[in-house]
Amino acid sequence: MLLDRHQRPLRNLRLSVTDRCNLRCSYCMPEAEYAWLPREDILDFEELERLVGVFVSLGVNKVRLTGGEPLLRRGVTDLVRRLAARPARAKPTRASEAGSGTLAPRLATKNTFS
Numbered sequence: 154m155l156l157d158r159h160q161r162p163l164r165n166l167r168l169s170v171t172d173r174c175n176l177r178c179s180y181c182m183p184e185a186e187y188a189w190l191p192r193e194d195i196l197d198f199e200e201l202e203r204l205v206g207v208f209v210s211l212g213v214n215k216v217r218l219t220g221g222e223p224l225l226r227r228g229v230t231d232l233v234r235r236l237a238a239r240p241a242r243a244k245p246t247r248a249s250e251a252g253s254g255t256l257a258p259r260l261a262t263k264n265t266f267s
């Protein structure tokens with residue numbers, strides 16, 4: 154089990170699935186231009202799923218997909234489906250998305266696991 158420095162169990166995982174965002178909040182992305190991460194430096198869905206499995210085995214039970222704007226990651230709903238399809242002992246009890254909300258209508262899958 155993962156513990157913080159006060160010996161409390163770590164139950165929540167924020168998983169960044171993209172560095173891109175369709176907004177430009179000045180406190181977050183103040184530059185005019187950005188060099189996005191090259192594709193080979195971004196974990197694919199298999200790697201992200203494996204990572205979630207490792208964290209779940211260490212006691213994490215909530216996963217929040219974040220970014221940038223997570224809904225800009227092509228096929229992100231497939232990742233949600235993959236996580237939901239994992240065996241009960243190997244998946245989080247809850248997953249959610251932490252984006253700006255501007256692209257929420259694109260989200261086709263209900264992503265609560267409980």
Ligand code: SF4
Binds near residue numbers: 176220253
């Ligand atoms: S919506 Fe979030 S990720 Fe996008 S620029 Fe604003 S703070 Fe950054």
